[in-house]
Amino acid sequence: MKINTHQFGEIEFTAEKIINFENGLFGFEFLKKYLFIKPDDSFFYWLNSIENPDIAFPMFGLRAIDDQFPQEDNFEAFGIVTLNSNPLNITLNLKAPVYINQNDKSGFQKIVDTDNYPVNYKLFSE
Amino acid sequence: MLVLTRKINEDIKIGTEITIKILSISENQVKIGIDAPRNVQIYRNEVFEKVKESTIEASRASIQKEADLFKYKIQKVK
Numbered sequence: 077m078k079i080n081t082h083q084f085g086e087i088e089f090t091a092e093k094i095i096n097f098e099n100g101l102f103g104f105e106f107l108k109k110y111l112f113i114k115p116d117d118s119f120f121y122w123l124n125s126i127e128n129p130d131i132a133f134p135m136f137g138l139r140a141i142d143d144q145f146p147q148e149d150n151f152e153a154f155g156i157v158t159l160n161s162n163p164l165n166i167t168l169n170l171k172a173p174v175y176i177n178q179n180d181k182s183g184f185q186k187i188v189d190t191d192n193y194p195v196n197y198k199l200f201s202e
Numbered sequence: 203m204l205v206l207t208r209k210i211n212e213d214i215k216i217g218t219e220i221t222i223k224i225l226s227i228s229e230n231q232v233k234i235g236i237d238a239p240r241n242v243q244i245y246r247n248e249v250f251e252k253v254k255e256s257t258i259e260a261s262r263a264s265i266q267k268e269a270d271l272f273k274y275k276i277q278k279v280k
Contacts, residue, residue, distance in 0.1 A: 082265060103254040104261070119271040132264050133257075142279035158260040163269050169260065170279070172253040187245050187253055192279075195256040200274035 079129040083122070084115055087129075094126060095176060097183045101156075102172060107131060110183070112176060120157055123174070123183075134159060136168055136199065146188055151175035157199065167196040 078088050095110045109126040112135075120134035134157040138145045145153055153175055155168040170193035176183040206214060213223035220242065225233040236244055 101257055102250065103257040118268055120268075131261055133260055134264055141276060145279070156257060156260045158256065159263040159266045159268065161266060161269070163271055163274050166271075169253070169256050171249070172257070186243055187249060189245060189249055195252055197279070198277060200271065201277050202274060 077126075079111075079124075079126055081124055081132060082130040083132050084113070084124070087111060087113070087124070092181070095123075095178075095181050095183050097185070099184060101133075101174065101185050102187075104131065112178070112183075121154065123154075123156075133157070133174075135174065138170070138173060141168075141199075142170075145170075145173070148175045150179065151177045151183075155197070158196070163200045164198065164202065166199050168199045169195045170197045171195040 077091065078086055080086050089111055093111055095112050097108050097110060099105065100107050104125070107125045107127050111124045111126060112121060113124060114121050118134070120136055123133045123135055125131040135154040136157050138153040138155050147153065153173045155170055155173055158167045158169070160166045170188070172185055172187050172195065174183060174185045208214065208224045210224055210227060213221050215221055219239050221237040223235040223237075225235050227233075238244060
């Protein structure tokens with residue numbers, strides 16, 4: 077299979093690479109199938125929609141910055157990154173982590189409704 | 203919208219698995235208890251809206267070119 081993506085051009089993949097988000101992502105409930113990739117020229121992992129290849133989200137593993145972050149069995153927690161031309165303004169959504177299981181190829185997003193996890197956590201400092 | 207009137211300690215069932223109970227009422231606040239299966243996600247709507255906006259913004263911003271991020275420090279959550 078092939079998709080033509082905005083960010084990464086043409087990507088070829090096999091059916092077993094598809095990560096299924098039964099409920100989609102918040103605001104993108106209608107998109108259920110994604111590829112989870114780590115492009116060589118990006119700092120981030122990316123979740124790229126298969127159904128609408130122009131929709132893609134940079135992702136950052138949350139274990140790396142918070143060993144207390146709420147875990148889900150067999151899933152790895154990632155935050156959606158909002159890019160900015162100034163790296164100091166790049167933010168990470170800690171409020172609504174995306175959990176991905178790379179073995180059974182499933183994923184879901186949930187809200188961690190506590191004050192210490194903001195939607196716009198500043199990821200970088202100088 | 204279905205509108206029901208309830209008193210303190212009375213509850214409402216949504217399907218067979220979800221129960222919503224009115225716990226207390228004050229002038230402009232209602233305390234509600236919710237029993238639901240673990241896979242049912244429950245949020246305050248304003249938090250949900252904020253998350254949705256942030257996700258849409260992330261999708262828009264994703265087309266930007268990435269700067270060289272390796273020279274920056276990653277901030278750990280305290």
